[in-house]
Amino acid sequence: MIAALVWRNAFRHKLRTLLTVTGLTVAVLAFGLLSTVVDAWYAGAESASAARLVTRNAISLVFPLPLAYKNKIRAVDGVRDITTSNWFGGVYKEPKNFFPQFAVEAESYLRLYPEYVLDDDERRAFLRDRRGAIVGSRLAATYGFKVGDIVALKGTIFPGPWEFVVRGIYRGGKPNTDVSQMVFHWDYVNETITKRIPRRANQVGVFVVAIDPERAAEVSLAIDKEFKNSAYETLTETEKAFQLGFVSMTEAIVVAIRIVSYLVIAIILAVMANTMAMTVRERTAEYATLKALGFGPGFVAALIFGESLAIAAVGGVLGIAATFPVAQIFGAAMGSLFPVFLVSPETVGLQLLCSLAVGFLAALLPARRAARVNIVEGLRSVG
């Protein structure tokens, strides 16, 4: 019966409760969406493998490394496998059609990135064709790429016109695998660029090194030591640290988004606290009556906490439920800007926690006031 009393009280003023629940739903939805944006920012880092290191030019990622480093790195103790990867930066039709493109050593690259799942036929076709490319399933869906299509890119880092034949569409082996990329043969790019700009021949963007995760620090140091005091000193770090380096460039935006997401919750907390304060003020006589009947201050406070938590839970659950479809629409609208846009269990947990925290905190002062209501004065407020 106490639960019935709490629940019915929560929905006694239907319009007020509806507006409060709506506000909570929107706030929880906004919080979830903003948290997902932040998660998407870190998606690359989160999906990084602990078993991969990235070796780049110590001065800046802008500067390449000699291809000749490959065998030297492979010889370092603890290195299991190695591949190369180059940011291509081509434009597909218009600059607004941005998506990541990488020129890679195809065979070793697919070996080091097992999360890019290809059918055997497509894998063979890709490896056979030097102009071949594979595209992620999301990218294929966005631009309608099909196997056999020719994708023309206008080079920026590697100037000139380029054409690649789609030989396969890869799927993500994990939910957070980036399926919005295009990958093609570095051999083909290297050969072509050698003809166009000979001084840029045999230069590599980064080496990706497969290692035993427990030896990451040791192997990193060994690789960098190998090239110490050379013309091209290296910086080797875990793939996660490498990805976080990109995120740190835009960290201010991420911090701003985080602050806004919590501000939204703070605003709805104020709204909810006002609702509960109004509720308690209106029901002073009822709380005085309960106390006169022998119920203690704790019971009265529990009723108010229960009511506030019930409203917050309804708003929270609706907000969480709305987050999934809205995130899907939002993610699709963002295209390749956020290759992975998934509502994480952590975000859902935070949404639920924020909802309940709002419910609890909003009831604190009203519950204290109701618990302390003087019975005689409270009863006078009748009628």
Added chain:
Amino acid sequence: MNDPVVALADIAKSYRRGGQAVPVLTCLSFTIAAGEFLALMGPSGSGKSTLLNLIAGIDRPDSGRLVVAGQDIGRLAEAELADWRARHVGFIFQFYNLMPVLSARENVELPLLLKNLPVAERRRRAGDALAMVGLADRLEHRPAELSGGQQQRVAIARALIADPTLIVADEPTGDLDRESADDILKLLQRLNAELGKTVIMVTHDPHAAGHAHAIMHLEKGELSGREAVGSGAGGG
């Protein structure tokens, strides 16, 4: 004469208003016998509601000794006093003070939540109490679906459900038409006569007071008289 269920000795009470103490009751001493039906009358501000509040244990005297149902309630801590009220006092208010979101049965059941009874037992007792006040067919109605007289009957059932030692009624007919008021007063008489409950009722209405055994008059916080009511007076 039965043993006193209420005994006041030199009870004084004042309220602070604008920084000044305004005396409401001064040195009141009297007793109320168990099983009595007493009406408290007096002009506005005479202190009758304050006196009722003190006897019911929802307010505390400034000085004096107040023994109700064998307990010196002035010495009880807040939690003990709440527990004491739940066991010994049934409240009937002028405006019924029912929980609007609960049905008649649930309202009556409310005080039993403090008694750790099984749900079925609580429901059975609430149904019986409502039947006693003539509302067996209104169990699931909410207060807003009942007339004023019916709501006051629910309040009376709620006051009775925990089998209290005394029932305090503050203007129980003040918000009712004459016919409903008479029904309520007759019901109080019946509870007093058949169940032996001590009833203390504050009223402005001499007609209502006429249903009691005795009328106690208060004026400016002092007892100005106590008279027995003739058996026929308002008794219907």
